[in-house]
Amino acid sequence: MATTAPRQFNSKSPTIRRILREAHELATSPSPDYHASPLETDLFEWHFTLRGPPNSPFEEGIYHGRISLPPTYPYRPPSFRFLTPSGRFETNREICLSISGHHEETWQPAWGVRTALVALRSFMETDAKGQLGGLEAGEEVRRRLAKESRTWRCGVCGGGKTNGEILEEWEEKVRELEKEGKGAVKEEKVPEELRLAWRDELVGGKKGGDKDGESDGESARLAEGFVQTAPAEKETTAIAAQPATGGPPRAQTTSSSTAPVTTQPETRPLPVQTQPQPQQQLAMQQPRADEDNVTLWLDRLIVAVAVLLVAVILKVLLG
Template identity: 55%
Template sequence: MATSTASPSHTNTKSPTIRRILREAAELSNTPSPDYTAEPLESDLFEWHFTLRGPPNSPYSQGIYHGRIILPPAYPLRPPSFRFSTPNGRFEANREICLSISGHHEETWQPAWGIRTALVALRSFMETDVLGQLGGLETTEAVRRRLAQESTSFKCAVCARTNADIIADCEDRCKQAASSCSDVSVPAELNMGWRDELETRRDQPSSSRSERISSQPSPGDGTSDAAELAEGFVQTTPSVSDDVTQPPLPMPAPGTQRNTLTTSQARTGSDEVPLWIDRAIVALVILLAALVLKVLLGR
């Protein structure tokens, strides 16, 4: 691919977002996979080109597909956008697609996932049903198999290499790599969420989504939390473990609970209306009723 992990001279390497992008590019280069690859353009770190094999045991298994990833300025606090350049019969070519890892569903994105996790998830999404998905295509299995056979000779005008050549280079680099080419797993949140994302996410009010997005910090606000999120990403297995438990809460000291209840009761009693006021009101009501009866009977 006609890209490089070196930062251009005008790149602000002090930016947490830029440092995160460079680290991800270096991690993908140093730990290659025989099934996919991605690199940023030399002229624009926010535009990446990816190439991946189709998922095994599927109509796409013989295919090799190329596409683009566009990172937002606030990456990774906000998710990237994806589009395929190679016709594949599952997604429209050169059109942004709707995924639970893309900019169409910012509420499901987690900053720790990164490009590698997105590529692994993207392969799994190819086997899902279209169900009216934005950028999805309804085609027959025969058409998808034919496009898979034709996809290996696709050549990106920017990368100037065929898909087959790019994947062959990935295989060679993986064999030469000192570290093992172990793959990452699709995060558990995506395994459970992508099948019904079109039903559940479609019904979500846009105002709620906007509030959630606006509440996220941006990497340029100077906060340490945003900088930490921007620079941190999971390099091997980004899936969240289900057996992670919260530490137990400390037990209260003897007598603490009783004191707390007493304080609460005292506070509640102080907020209530005094009993003598209630009695005075009742007496006034009775007196007024007696006066009204006296006036009526006197007539």
């Protein structure tokens, strides 16, 4: 697979330069466990080949898939699809992971395709737990698919080579670099932020659809720095306005308001809303009165103790 930019791309674009730099780095500092490069016809469409994680049902497998980079890469994360059956991910369906476009809030522009491949390889060992694009399969099925995956061929890239043949070439290149004294690239570890995000997703998946809806809204707000959206901006404004006023919530959050709204032009609901106000004020004043009584009692007790101490001291001095 070629790593040079086609003529239709602007090589002066920061995104194109970043993609070319990553492709060159993966080609010149290879890993024996994975490889990825863009297609000759589309720099934003990558194909990857990776070895299954060790000490797992996937350890004998070699899997192939696609990486789609967004036009604003690396400020937004890529998306992933597995093309080789694995028993862990559905084939040719976008995967929902903390490194994918489904979770922009956990992506950092400093990460790249290599980071994503290392994380993707480690995520194969986790349970699907209802994850989008995930599959639950028995260990025997996954081991059988792992053995079959080595002879799988991609019809788009690789020149008709099998997954096993592709990785064998890069293993040979790593050995040549080691003989020259350059050695293989230092294996990158999964960033702690991604591991924490993955654990959060597993916990969130057990709480049901309501939690999923909240996480989607939070993702939109956290991704505001990358792509501005009108709904996210309104939600952020409403949330920021409440603590800034120091008073009761505005009319936009009437479901949680505890005091009448005096700034609304419509006056019809005011009599209904003002009825519970004395009770609310009484409920607020009652604990304050109790606190005042306790404070007054403590003050009197302190004065009495001080008088007794003075009397005892005078008695001792006057003998």
